[in-house]
Amino acid sequence: MPELPEVETIVRGLRPAIVGRTITHVDIHLKKIAIAPPRIAFARALQGEVFTAVDRRGKYAVARLGSGRALVTSLRMTGRLVVQAPGEPELPGTHIRLSLDDGNRLHFADVRTFGRMRLVEAAETWDADLGIEPLSAGFTPEALIGMLNGRTTPVKAFLLDQRRIAGIGNIYASEALWQARIRPEKPAGALGTPAIRRLHAAIVDVLARAIEMRGSSIDDYVDAEGLQGGFQNVLAVYGRLGQPCSRCGRAIVRTVIAQRGTWWCRGCQR
Ligand SMILES: [Zn+2]
Known part of the structure; x- marks a missing residue:
């Protein structure tokens, strides 16, 4: 189960691969994995968005988008976030595929399907229940x-x-x-x-x-x-x-x- 070090490693790998890239297409194979605010269509809202930053909060990977929204991924038990080049065989168990303007694709795969990819509004506080970051200066x-x-x-x-x-x-x-x-x-x-x-x-x-x-x-x-x-x-x-x-x-x-x-x-x- 991915914890802080695993999510931190994923985020550090995603940063050079997706920051600055535009999402050109969104495929959702399993609907329950993709969560959006009320009256917002997940796939349509993401299309055309640019990734501006990727951070970690607790065990969550947080991708910031040009609109101010964020894509918050919880990997839970078996979730994977992997960037693949065109021509590579698709990651098994892929539920969400984001095609990028450089031809690469960001896959969210999860064999046990407990993970979630959630679109949150700029003004939305999604992490109010999370405690202190153990590698932050405040954790003394x-x-x-x-x-x-x-x-x-x-x-x-x-x-x-x-x-x-x-x-x-x-x-x-x-x-x-x-x-x-x-x-x-x-x-x-x-x-x-x-x-x-x-x-x-x-x-x-x-x-x-x-x-x-x-x-x-x-x-x-x-x-x-x-x-x-x-x-x-x-x-x-x-x-x-x-x-x-x-x-x-x-x-x-x-x-x-x-x-x-x-x-x-x-x-x-x-
Ligand atoms: Zn001992």
Whole structure:
């Protein structure tokens, strides 16, 4: 499932490929994927639009358009945003295809069809429910101390809550907690200041390293060029049930917290 590092990698790949390009044609193969404001036809509204910028917010890819509107893509479980040159075989599972004026095409493919591509108006606030960006200047240890204060929810569940911190999912929550040596079930508000400082440093470090390695290719994730990432090869705990912890040697366990599988080490996460 694409999280912050994967979406960041996709966005960085899309930027040189689509910014400045005009959308010449829109094909929608699965209607429920394409969402537009009331009384606006998704395909017709996009035709003739120019991509002016591509950014990321949490796990969303945000393409800015010349009209001031934006195209906000949620990849959910298995969504892919891939730019293809003419003549390349169409990406399997493509639901929306945007043809560009240089002949290339931007595909939104999604095998499980949970993803959405949403057209939002310039004045529309679509991200009001999203919390702080963990790689922004505002995400300081002190900010995290304030956010965790009084919370009784398990720290793992807190990290997954997009209304608090935007962009962290199951992979990077598990990895950050391992790096910070924190037990995932521990109530968020019960963490002491040294542990919170370790957690803050671990979140920033894990996300930055994952971006450097172009994300984790687990399930269907590929970047905007259709290439796999590399961080899945250096994961410490995620998906590593029964394998030895690289820090203490004890076998990694999997428990369920807030309905999500959580991989961690009973030996060194206290
Ligand atoms: Zn360990």
